[in-house]
Amino acid sequence: MVGLAEQLDFEENPLFEQLIEDILRDGYSILDNFFPQETITGLRKDLLDKYEEDHFKKAAIGNRTNEVIKTEIRGDFILWMDEANLNPTQTGFFGKINELSAYLNKTCFTGILRKEFHYAVYPARKFYRRHLDTFQNDDCRRLSVVCYLNENDWLPEHGGELVLYLNDENGKEYPKAVFPMPGRTVIFESQKIEHEVKPANRQRLSITGWLKTR
Ligand SMILES: O=C(O)CCC(=O)C(=O)O
Ligand SMILES: [Fe+2]
Numbered sequence: 001m002v003g004l005a006e007q008l009d010f011e012e013n014p015l016f017e018q019l020i021e022d023i024l025r026d027g028y029s030i031l032d033n034f035f036p037q038e039t040i041t042g043l044r045k046d047l048l049d050k051y052e053e054d055h056f057k058k059a060a061i062g063n064r065t066n067e068v069i070k071t072e073i074r075g076d077f078i079l080w081m082d083e084a085n086l087n088p089t090q091t092g093f094f095g096k097i098n099e100l101s102a103y104l105n106k107t108c109f110t111g112i113l114r115k116e117f118h119y120a121v122y123p124a125r126k127f128y129r130r131h132l133d134t135f136q137n138d139d140c141r142r143l144s145v146v147c148y149l150n151e152n153d154w155l156p157e158h159g160g161e162l163v164l165y166l167n168d169e170n171g172k173e174y175p176k177a178v179f180p181m182p183g184r185t186v187i188f189e190s191q192k193i194e195h196e197v198k199p200a201n202r203q204r205l206s207i208t209g210w211l212k213t214r
Contacts, residue, residue: 010103010106010107013099013103015031015034016100016103016104016107018031019031019100019187020104020107020108023143023187023188023189026166027166027188027189027192027193028164028166028176028186028187028188028189028193029186029187029188030178030184030185030186031184031185031186031187032181032183032184032185033183034096034147034185035092035093035096035147035183035185036092037183038089038092039089039092039093039096040147040149040182040183042088042089042092043089043090043093043119043147043149043207044149044150044151044182044205045089046087046089046090046119047079047119047121047149047205047207048205050079050119051077051079051119051121055079056077056078056079056119056121057077057078057079058071058076058077059074059075059076059077059078059120061073061074062135071126072129073128073129073131074126074127074128074129074197075122075123075125075126075127075128076120076121076122076123076126076128076197077120077121077122077123078118078119078120078121079118079119080116080117080118081116081117081118081119081207081209093207094117097115097117097145097209097211100211101115101211104143104211110142110143110211110213111213112142112143112211112212112213113212113213113214114140114211114212114213114214115209115210115211115212116209116210116212117145117207117208117209117210118207118208118209119149119205119206119207119208120205120206120207120208121203121204121205122160122197122199122200122203122204123203124199124200124201124202124203125199125200125201126199126204127196127197127198127199128196128197129196130163130165130194130195130196131194131195131196132190132191132193132194133190133191133210134190134191139191140212140213140214141190141191141210141211141212142189142190142191142210142211142212142213143187143188143189143190143210143211144186144187144188144189144190144193144208144209144210145185145186145187145208145209145210145211146162146185146186146187146206146207146208147183147184147185147186147206147207147208148180148181148182148183148184148185148204148205148206149182149205149206149207150180150181150182150204150205150206151182151205152182154180154181154182156179156181158200158201158202159198159199159200159201160179160180160197160198160199160200160202160204161177161178161179161180161197161198162177162178162180162186162195162196162197162198163175163176163177163178163195163196163197163198164176164178164188164193164194164195165193165194165195166193177198180200180204180206190210
């Protein structure tokens, strides 16, 4: 008798299975070793080089075709990644993201066809007020992915936590703080989980993106 898993043409990936189980149960997953250490170090260096060279711009509210800058809502600087033009570290990052998307499509019929990612730098004391990652003219975002690229001496007392607003079994809202520890990856349902970024007392680095339908 051949099991169902063997009939499907894929190998079970324990890390992806963990992520799927978390998201189905809680709407989010926190993974501390999703990407290899050298990917994190390489991305951090690439981000800092580009930030130094002045390639970043002030992040806006809305999507790329409908932008307004409101620093009282968000104060970060971003640089969109160009998937047609990747260095080896970025290729490693997107390789894993593509592998995850294919796995989700195969096992959960998520229909992920597109993605968009940007680097983000929050200077000390900047924040992003509570929001949902969807826009009036773009409801295609399914999963939000945030991977922290902070320096290795980052401590929880430096702040900069991501706060996810969740509901308990009685429907009562409670905040869940996720500290931006280097290499930590948070994945959550873009259309369901409101969240905010609290100010840190030092520069906060990340790569953030969305897995999208259509
Ligand atoms: O950096 C984070 O922790 C979350 C960023 C975020 O919410 C966003 O860019 O939409
Ligand atoms: Fe967000």
